[in-house]
Structure formats: C-alpha cells, structure tokens
Amino acid sequence: MTTILVTGGTGTLGRQVADRLRAGGQDVRVLSRRSRPYAVDLRDGRGLDAAVEGVDAIVHCASTPRGGDDTAAGHLIEAAHRAGVPHLVYVSIVGVDQLPLGYYRIKRRVERMMEQSEVGWTILRTTQFHDLVLRILAAAARMPVMPLPSGVRMQPVGSGEVADRLAGLALSRPAGRVPDMGGPEIRAFHELARAYLRATGKKRPLMPIRLAGKAYAGYRNGDHLNPERAVGKATFEEFLAERFSRPE
Template sequence: MTSPILLTGGTGTLGSLVIPLLRDAGRAVRVLSRSSHEPADDVQYVTGDLVTGEGIDRAVRGVETVVHLAGGANGKGDEEATRNLVRCAAHADVRHLVSISVIGADRVPVGYFKAKLAVEQVVAGSGLPWTMLRAAQVHDLILTLMRTMAKLPVIPAPGAIRFQPVDSGEVANRLAELTLGEPAGLVPDLAGPEVHGMADLIRGYLRANGKRRLLLPLPVPGKAGRAYRAGENLSRAGASIGTLTWADFLAARGIGLPGDRTGTGVTTP
C-alpha cells in the first residue's frame, strides 16, 4: 500500500486545492492541523503544532513525502516551524520534502522575504531530498490586500511596488506535479502573465466597486525601495508563466475592471 502524503497548511488556500489533485492521482493524504477535524473524503487529519513541535512525530509516521505549505502572513515563526518539521521528518526517513516559497526570497531585503529565505535554507540544509517552488503572490492574497486597503479613508500607494500575481489553482497544479515527481531542488519560479503596479491595482479595484478614496503616493526608501524598483520580486528569464490574469480572476468572482477586460497590468515578455 502506498504511504500517505503529509501536508502542512492543508486547510489553507493552496493546501485545499492540492489535496483533491493528490486524491485524484490515487494518493492517500494526511493533514497536520492545529485544530481537530473529522476524516473527510479519505483525508486523515492529525492534530499538531509546527511551532511547538507537538504532534509532528505522529503526523510524519509512515510518511515518505511531505508537502510543507504552512506559513504565517508575515513569515514570523516560519523558520522555527520548519526546523521542527524537518527534524521529525529526518527521524521518520521521509524521502521527499516539497516546500513553497516566494519569488525574490533571496533578493528583497524585507522581513517577509527574509523569513522565506530562512525557510529555504532550513529545507536545503535538512539532509532530506527536497523540492522548492518559488511562486508569486496568488490572486487571492492580492484581493484580500485590496479589500483591506479599500477600507482606509486615505490609501498609501507605494509607487515602487509591483506585483505579478498568479492563479492559486495553477500553483496548486504545479505543486501536485512536483509532489508526485522526484526531488528536484530549486525549480523554476512560477508567476502570473501580467505585472501590475500597486497603485494601478488599487485604482482598478476601487473603480470596480464604485468606491472613491484618496491615494497617497508613498516612496519606499533604502535597500527595499531599490529592490522593488529593480523588480527583484518579479520573475526572471526561465520562469514558468501562468495563463490566468488578474482580470480573469476578478471576473470569475463577479468583479469587473471597468473599461479594461485585460486588467491594468503590463504583459511580461
């Protein structure tokens, strides 16, 4: 009998999309979660906490492949959580550790990116066979950001910051493919087909929802500003590029971009 695949972050945006793909491939799935869940659709849940280390030994028992998708919104605690996971995985003789990171983890001197780089280094130094996918921010995250910012009476609009958002379903498909394959180390980045300035994203979202807000141009100083202006968080040559645009994503949720079906971005080469 094939051993189950363990997922951390299995109840999140990406994890909830990866699970059915693995199930469709005939693989049993186990999810490590801080909350208790009843088994559903042949998915087993093990209660545990990556930060404290509680329950991880039980979760990795009998597992050959681990997909590590768990992470905090700001990356805080992710390095220690990953250390706890790889320590238990090594003791359990896990043969493949798949992990998600962010494009620019090694180039953008900002806390979140630094935290993701630290996680990458823990995985690469674990002694386990591993695969790492760096992806751009998913559309769902950008939408959450836009909704949050639209609640402000005055919205800061850093001109240096651009995004290349990618569809979460396309990231999940790639993760499932990598999980079912052999360990491959650091694989090509995955980003969306368009680059959007933050100010353009905000304006488009406000127009689509009939909202009016004052946008306050905001410089990004120092090393972080130089990195964003240089596009260090964007894809480079050799990256894999998705097909679903920001406008496609919004349209699927009943949100249109007035007068611009293709969105406010610039298509990348």
C-alpha cells in the first residue's frame, strides 16, 4: 500500500484527489488547517514533519489567492526533503508564466521552487475549473444586471477529471512538467453566462464591460487557454446539469 499526503485535502480539488486514491486502496493523509490528525497551517509549517514522515508522495493542492502560497510551498518542500519523500506533485494554472497577475506570479514562483528543489517533482497545469466559473457567474447574478468582461473566453475543465489525473500522477514516478490539461471547449464568457441562466432559471440582462490593464489584455489574448490540450470531457452545460439536478 502506498501512503500519500494530500494538502488542501478538504477543498474542491483535494477532496476528490483523496477520494480517488482511497478508492484505489491507497493510504491517504489529508492535510488542511483544521483536518485532524494532520491539522497544519502550511504558512508556518508547525506539525508538518509528522504529516510527511513515511509518505511515498505528496499531492500539493492547497492554494489561496490571498497570498502566501510560496511561503507554504517552501515549508512543504523543506519538510519533504528532510523526510526523504521521493515525489511531490503540484497543480498549477495554464498561463502562470504569461498573465501579469499577482496570484499567477506566485504560482509560477512555486513551480520554480519545485524545479530547483532536491525532491522529485511533477507539475500539471490546468485551465480554470467549472466550479470557479460557476462561482464567478453566481456572484455576478446577484446583481440585477450581470456584468461580464467583454472579449474574454474560457476553457473550463472538470475538477473531477483533474483529480483523476493527479491521482494517477501521484502513483507514478516523478515526471517533471507534464502536458497541460484543458477543458473540451473554448467558450465566450457571455455564452457560459447564458448557460448558467438557463440551468438556474434566472433571468438577467448581460452587461459586457471592457476592462483596462495588461492582465485583462492577456485574457482577451487567450494567454490562459491551451486549445492544443483540450483533453477534458465534460462540458460546462453537462457540469451545470449535474450540479443543479442534485436534490437540495
């Protein structure tokens, strides 16, 4: 039996990674700030040595746009090196080396930290999850008119499909930077918004907004997309149909 530590193991992605590994018969340790017995705040690293001791691989899903991912990754890499962990798997984002966003810059910094470490590593970049697009649209739909960035397209991918890929990578040898994983379709943001309104039965007029700045220009340019790696299966409409058909 292989022992695998999943950071952020109670989050959208990490929970699914842990479930898939358990279903495959692996011994899974879930690390999050409140999940005992491995309740660890990666930003200070206290208790991390006990969490990584004896594990065969780490899948690093913990992340926050509020900052500190590089500090957290530094503690994790150092603890993995001290414990002799042979493999660290990291999930990153398509476009982190192109889009001038603070969160993306930190994600790219974490990639470089992995690449320069003495721990065997695998990095998978993905496009945005269906779940994230849904959260953005649901927030916009709280207003009488839905404001949407004009000229922006998205390539959402199923978080469950990404979890499948990460679980497989964790059970393999370190592979370096593996091919990106993108959703099956590249869709204009207003098309995704209309799909959301149909699925929820809401009625909102859409208001396209042209934003300024280099980051928005990068989104209009498609720096966050990878059409050559449209390997995901589930479309956004299929994701919505499953999500909103569930009983309350």
